Amino acid sequence: MGAAERLEHGMMRLPLPPLPNLLRRKPNPEDHITDDLDWNAIDLRGVEDLRSKSIEEKRALVDTAMNGLLDRYLPRRRPISFDDYDWNQMRPEKVDPVLRKSTWFVNSVESNAQDAGANIASASRKGKVTWLGRFEEKWEEEEIMHGQIFREWFIKSDLVSQQEIDAQIQAVRDRGFRIGEGFNELEAASYGWPQETTGMYFYKSMINYAKQSENGYDPVLVKILTDVMSQENFHRYVYFMGMKATLKYFPQRFGKDVVHTLVNFQMPGHVKYPFF
Numbered sequence: 001m002g003a004a005e006r007l008e009h010g011m012m013r014l015p016l017p018p019l020p021n022l023l024r025r026k027p028n029p030e031d032h033i034t035d036d037l038d039w040n041a042i043d044l045r046g047v048e049d050l051r052s053k054s055i056e057e058k059r060a061l062v063d064t065a066m067n068g069l070l071d072r073y074l075p076r077r078r079p080i081s082f083d084d085y086d087w088n089q090m091r092p093e094k095v096d097p098v099l100r101k102s103t104w105f106v107n108s109v110e111s112n113a114q115d116a117g118a119n120i121a122s123a124s125r126k127g128k129v130t131w132l133g134r135f136e137e138k139w140e141e142e143e144i145m146h147g148q149i150f151r152e153w154f155i156k157s158d159l160v161s162q163q164e165i166d167a168q169i170q171a172v173r174d175r176g177f178r179i180g181e182g183f184n185e186l187e188a189a190s191y192g193w194p195q196e197t198t199g200m201y202f203y204k205s206m207i208n209y210a211k212q213s214e215n216g217y218d219p220v221l222v223k224i225l226t227d228v229m230s231q232e233n234f235h236r237y238v239y240f241m242g243m244k245a246t247l248k249y250f251p252q253r254f255g256k257d258v259v260h261t262l263v264n265f266q267m268p269g270h271v272k273y274p275f276f
C-alpha cells in the first residue's frame, strides 16, 4: 500500500510543518525568476476570532480578497499572440534533439487546456466562490495560446509536417484529462500551485539549456519559452494566493484539502503524454 492509500485509510499521519512557515515561503532569490507580483498581497495574520463568523461570511471574505487581487492584475493581462514574434528570425537548425523533444513534449501537454479549464470552473462552483471561475477564464485563454504558439513554431520550423503535429494534438485531446474532476476551490488551488511552479521551472530549464548551446540558439523559440514561463509564474501566483486567502479563514481545511491533494499530486504530462 502506497503513502497515498495509507493516508486515505488513516493509517499514516504526516508530520505537518507549521502552516504559516510553509505558506510564507518567498521565492528563493537563486531561482532567478523576477516578477513584479506582490507576494505579500495576502498574509495569514489579522483574523481575530474566526468562531464569530459564519462559513458564508468567511467565504465572502476570501472571495473579496481574491477578487481584489484579480482586479489588480487581470486587466493588464493578455494572451500571447502570433504577432508577438518576428518569425523570420527563427533558427530551428540550432535546436538540438533534446530541446526539440522537450518542445514537442510541451506542445503536447499545452494542447488541451479546455478539459482542465472545465474542472477548474467546476471547482469554483463547488467551493461557492467566484474568484477561481473568474481567474479560470483568463487562465484558459492564456493556456490555449501556449499550445497554439508551440504548434505554430513547429509548423514554421519544417521539422515535422502539419499533419503530424495535428495528429499528435488530437491524440492528446482524445486521451482526455481527468485530474481535478471533483476538486473544490482549495483542492484546485493546491493542485495548480505546484503544477504551474513545476511547469515554470521546466520552461526555465529549457531556456537555460538553449542558451548554453555552443552553436547558438533559436531566438524565437527562446522568446516563446520566456513568455510562456512568465505566464505560468502568474498562474502559480494566483493559486498560491488563493491557498493563503482560503486557509486564513479556513485553517482546518489544510489537512484534507491541501495535504491530500499534494500527496496525490501528479503532473498533467503523465496523463496527457505518458510516452515522453
Ligand SMILES: [Fe+2]
Residues within 6 Å of the ligand: 110, 143, 146, 228, 232
Ligand atoms: Fe501553459
Ligand SMILES: [Fe+2]
Residues within 6 Å of the ligand: 143, 196, 199, 231, 232, 235
Ligand atoms: Fe499555466
